[in-house]
Amino acid sequence: VAAEKTRQLTVQMMQNPQILAALQERLDGLNGSPSGYMESLPKVVKRRVNALKNLQVKCAHIEAKFYEEVHELERKYAALYQPLFDKRSDIVKAAYEPTDEECEWKADEEEDDCPKTSFNQDEMKEKAKLEEEKKDEEKEDPKGIPEFWLTVFKNVDLLSDMLQEHDEPILKHLQDIKVKFSDPGQPMSFTLEFHFEPNDFFTNTMLTKTYKMRSEPDENDPFSFDGPEIMSCTGCTIDWTKGKNVTLKTIKKKQKHKGRGTVRTVTKTVPNDSFFNFFTPPEVPENGELDEDSEAILAADFEIGHFIRERIVPRAVLYFTGEAIEDDDDDYDEEGEEADDEVKPPKNYHMTLELTFWKL
């Protein structure tokens, strides 16, 4: 009935020249907005714009191939980085002791020669050095770089947010994170390998997380294409030692007997916050529909996986020492800088991370 009334009203309105004129005026007013502008174009011009849009779709498909070739390049360069990463891993886990030459850091030298150094700084340095040597003597001789990856995790907000106290003793055993790319010709993906030394928590020597990607325009929305996207991810089974599974906790619950009314206490096992939930991400169902929680978890997961691949693995030592310059820092002005200088440089060659499952 309401629909019928609306219909009648609309018919009346459309027959009223004044209302029509007012409508037209409002439509004209929309010319400033892009869609209104398009509407206002003569038909012949609109035709030509469509031709340009068809050319643009072709561009999107060429762009997809470009990103595939970039991915090939990344694969090629991964092989070039690997010997350096392997050496890093060997130093971290004390499989290799670097030579004096390898350990010489230019900046340290320069600091000593710094003309600013006044004698009292020298004195303080001397004191600090003595303190340090004393400390070194007290400590047992450390092997490699203890807690290297745990420290990296703690220094990166994105990761430290996932870290629970009970995860830390486990992550002390993390010895390396490697990125493995899918083979050429295979569907685009990458796997993060977390290599652990033998430990009391689980029997795996490696935990894995694989991210499937796609580099082609969506047929229904070709213009949204902007490089490879992570589509889904899969984790691995962790073979926890009995009683060591930090992703579960037992809680005590009181149960009331329906008939007798007596109360008993039962222990129940429930999920527990842990970094290691990273290895059991929510699955994206066939129809692509996810509840809000799973969506949020996957959105964060994709971002973390991407960040580990793109930043953490290639620059781990800089996150260990805190020297890694985060893009976020660019959002803040240096003290004393003028507001005029607030030009945010665009980000560089990072792989896109659009959460495409939202669109499925």
Place this chain on the structure above:
Amino acid sequence: VAAEKTRQLTVQMMQNPQILAALQERLDGLNGSPSGYMESLPKVVKRRVNALKNLQVKCAHIEAKFYEEVHELERKYAALYQPLFDKRSDIVKAAYEPTDEECEWKADEEEDDCPKTSFNQDEMKEKAKLEEEKKDEEKEDPKGIPEFWLTVFKNVDLLSDMLQEHDEPILKHLQDIKVKFSDPGQPMSFTLEFHFEPNDFFTNTMLTKTYKMRSEPDENDPFSFDGPEIMSCTGCTIDWTKGKNVTLKTIKKKQKHKGRGTVRTVTKTVPNDSFFNFFTPPEVPENGELDEDSEAILAADFEIGHFIRERIVPRAVLYFTGEAIEDDDDDYDEEGEEADDEVKPPKNYHMTLELTFWKL
């Protein structure tokens, strides 16, 4: 004298065990901060961390080569896009009339078949169509896509901010923007070519702006390397027709004669706001030192040049129609979305735009 006093005070302080203990405590408190943490490490571990940093410098140099190869790929793909861009240009400037098939846009068809279409929408569409046809008859037959690039400029905030009213009649004559890359083996750079049809404003048929880039780690700060950077840019001379130079304006100024005290009015030529100032950017002096204004202008200039190359030229029609999805839009939530979903996806493969002259 003040320095001497400070020195004496410091010596006294360093001899006071309580002050020393307090200092040590404060230093220990810094362990949470990365540099403090590094300080706290045993010497042998610090040595090994230095070895990792040296490996990281090697990574930065490999990364530089990666970006050079990406640049090669961009060059290769520029050649693949070019025929499509040439066709676009021909359609815009009416050198080519696209066929019916080329002008068929799937979405338009689909809209007509849309099940949502109720009869009153049909009626409104009919009215709109009649209006449109009437409009078309009134207008003289437009050639190509009039004001294509001017409309693009107006639809992009970054460009419309530079646009002055007196620039618009000139930009109506802009027929194409092309990106030309430096030849292989040459220093990395790209040139934006602005192609104009013959006009009353200047005799150039093309205005150019060249951006010099660099893709290698800074020796003094290798870890800041994050892809190619724009280093400087150069414009071109515009041969303005007499009286048409919009980058200059004449103002009247009153001058008082020193001796006689009489006042005369003189006309003075001064710079005028205009998009065309884009072709005379401030020069970066040899020592790299720039005043704040020039710095701000160049920061904005680099961003604009980069944006034209990376977004505007490859997707011009989407900026014309308003369909281009801006990254900035991602900063805003869709209505009704939960705050939990607020994960900003990282940006994708864009060329870095660090303003390196600040560091020179």
